[in-house]
Amino acid sequence: MSPQILFQMQLVLGYVACLLCFSTYVLPRLKSMEPIQAHRVIATVHSFRFFGLVFILPGVVDNLPVGFATFAAYWDLATGVLAMLALLTVRIRPLFWLFVGAFNLVGMVDLIVDYYHAVQAGLPALAGQLGVAYAIPILYVPVLMITHVVAFYLLLRPQPKAVRALAGPPLLDQPPASLPQIVVHAPHGTRTATARSAMIDAMARSRVRLPPQVQPPYEVYISGVLQKEGADFRLDGRTLVFERELRKDKVSGWRWLLGAWGVGTYRQNDSVDIRYALDGRPMVAEGLDIEPDDR
Numbered sequence: 001m002s003p004q005i006l007f008q009m010q011l012v013l014g015y016v017a018c019l020l021c022f023s024t025y026v027l028p029r030l031k032s033m034e035p036i037q038a039h040r041v042i043a044t045v046h047s048f049r050f051f052g053l054v055f056i057l058p059g060v061v062d063n064l065p066v067g068f069a070t071f072a073a074y075w076d077l078a079t080g081v082l083a084m085l086a087l088l089t090v091r092i093r094p095l096f097w098l099f100v101g102a103f104n105l106v107g108m109v110d111l112i113v114d115y116y117h118a119v120q121a122g123l124p125a126l127a128g129q130l131g132v133a134y135a136i137p138i139l140y141v142p143v144l145m146i147t148h149v150v151a152f153y154l155l156l157r158p159q160p161k162a163v164r165a166l167a168g169p170p171l172l173d174q175p176p177a178s179l180p181q182i183v184v185h186a187p188h189g190t191r192t193a194t195a196r197s198a199m200i201d202a203m204a205r206s207r208v209r210l211p212p213q214v215q216p217p218y219e220v221y222i223s224g225v226l227q228k229e230g231a232d233f234r235l236d237g238r239t240l241v242f243e244r245e246l247r248k249d250k251v252s253g254w255r256w257l258l259g260a261w262g263v264g265t266y267r268q269n270d271s272v273d274i275r276y277a278l279d280g281r282p283m284v285a286e287g288l289d290i291e292p293d294d295r
Contacts, residue, residue, distance in 0.1 A: 007127035010138050018142040022150075030150060034286060038154055039100050040090060042147045046083040046107055049144070052076025054133050061131045065121035068114065075110035079103050101155065108148045111141060205245040207291045208272045210238045214285055218276035222246070246270040246290045 030038045053076070054060050055069040082103035089095040118124070118137075127134065220227045220240060227233055233242045247270055274285040 002125070003127055004124040007124045007138075011142075014138045015142045015145075018139075018146055022143075022146050027150065030154070035154055036090065036093075036096070039096075039151060040087060042151045043083040043086045043100065043103065045147055046103055046144065047080055047087060049076040049080035049083070049107070052080075052136070054136075061129060061133050063129055064126070065117070065123065068117040068121050068123060071117060072110070072114045075106065075113070079107035079110055082106060100151070104148050104151045104155075107144065108152075111145050111148070114141075205292070206242045207236070208240040208242070208246075208288050209291070210240065210274065211285050211288070213278060213283075214274050214276050218274050221273045221275065222270055240272070245292075246272065248290060 030041065033041075053073045055064060055073040055076075061069070082099050086096055086099035086103055089099060127137075130136070220233070222232075227242075229235065233240050235241070270290065271286070272288040272290060274288065276283055276285070
C-alpha cells in the first residue's frame with residue numbers, strides 16, 4: 001500500500017474516530033454548559049497550537065514543501081496566541097468574545113488553507129517526511145476542525161436565558177455544583193402576610209424578575225447558597241425581592257491585570273440563578289439581572 005493511500009486512509013479514520021468520541025462524550029457536555037465555559041474549554045484545546053511551529057523546525061521534519069510548512073506554522077502560532085488571549089480575558093467579556101471569534105476564524109482559515117496547500121504540494125505522498133509531526137494531521141487536526149465547527153455553532157445559535165443543567169436529579173433535589181451563586185426555594189401556594197414579611201418589605205433592597213419560562217416549583221441560589229422564601233426573599237408577583245443589596249462586580253482593566261498575575265482584588269459579586277424543570281428536564285436560568293428596589 002502506497003504512503004499516499006495510507007495517509008489518506010488514516011486521515012479519514014482519524015475524523016471518524018474523533019467524531020464518534022466527540023459526539024458521545026464531549027458534545028453533550030459542552031451543550032449543557034454555560035456558553036462562556038464551553039468556549040473556554042475549546043480555547044484551551046486550541047491554545048496548544050503553538051506546537052505547529054514544529055513544521056519549520058530543522059531536524060524534526062524533513063524538507064516539507066515551503067508553501068505548506070511556513071503558512072501552517074505561523075497561522076497555528078497565531079491561533080494559539082489568540083486562544084490564550086481569550087482565556088486571559090475571560091473576566092472582560094467584550095474582549096473575551098472578540099478573541100473567541102478571532103481564534104476560531106483564524107484557526108478555521110488555517111486548516112482549510114493547509115488542506116489546499118497539502119493537496120497542491122502532494123503532501124500525502126510525502127507524509128513520511130512529517131516525522132514525529134505525523135500525528136498532527138491524523139489525530140490533532142480532526143479535533144481542531146471539529147471543535148471549530150462546534151464553536152461556531154455555539155456562537156451562532158440563539159442563547160436563551162435558561163441553560164440546561166448539567167447531570168443532576170430529574171427535579172430539584174440538590175443545587176447544581178456549577179451554579180456560581182444564589183438559589184431560592186419557592187414552595188407551592190400563596191404567600192401569607194406575616195410580621196416577618198412586613199419587615200422584609202421595609203428592608204428589601206434588590207429585585208430580580210423571573211424569566212417567563214420559570215414556573216413553580218423552582219429553587220433560587222445566590223453564590224451557590226440556597227435561599228428560602230420568607231427568610232431571604234419574598235415574592236412580588238413575578239419578582240423576587242431580597243432584603244439586602246445585591247451587586248454584580250464590574251472588573252476594571254487594572255483589576256483584571258492584577259488578577260491575571262494571581263493578585264486577588266475581589267469585591268461583592270452576586271449571581272442569581274434559578275433551577276427549575278421544563279417538560280421534565282432540569283434547567284437553570286443563570287446570572288439574572290439584578291435591579292435596585294426603589295420602593
